[in-house]
Every structure is written in C-alpha cells, then in structure tokens.
Amino acid sequence: MSAKIINLVLEQGTDFQSTFTIYNENGSRLNLFNYTAISYIKKSPYSSKTYPFTISFPDRPQGKIMVSMAKTETSLMEGGRYVYDVVITSPSNYNTRVVQGSLLVTPGVSIWATTM
16 A cells, blocks of 8 residues: 555644545445554755644444644644645554655644733
C-alpha cells in the first residue's frame, strides 16, 4: 500500500482536525482494530523540530483515522510550508505510511489582535 498524498491547510491559532479513510490494496476499507499510529509535522523531512498530531480512531472498522491539534499548539507554529505523514502500526508490528503531504500554516490576524 503506497501512501496517499493529501495536502492540508492549518490556520495558526485555531483548532485543527482532519479525518482520513484508509483502504486495503483491494479497495476495501482497512479495519484498524488494534492498530496504533503516529504523525508528525516538520519544516522539512530533515528538520529536528517536530510538531506532533494527536491521533484518534473515530471508526476503526471503517478505516477512519483522525489527526488533530489544539489551538494552543497551532499558535506555536510559524506561518509557512511544512511536511507531514501518518504511519500506522499493525497488531503484528508492521509499519506503513498511509498518508503524507505538505501542510500550509496560514498566519492569523484576529487571533493575535485579541491577545495584545
């Protein structure tokens, strides 16, 4: 299974979430029962600074996985382009990158005006 490329836009200083559906090679939805996942954002694949997404599984039997980040975390990110990926680990400890792409952080205006 190759990673699906999905580009995201994250608005600085706001809550963020995105849900993905993961499919098997034959096109059926992957049952994510007993799977775990990790997901990080970086300025480039070689950057040492990372921003972790929170991972949840809103509907494991239907292959649904959600990445999210609270406004307290998105407010710490500078505007600009980043990269991210989502890696799942099967019950037999097999790692697969299922989603990857670029992430654009758009700077806020109103959020910062209320904190000054």
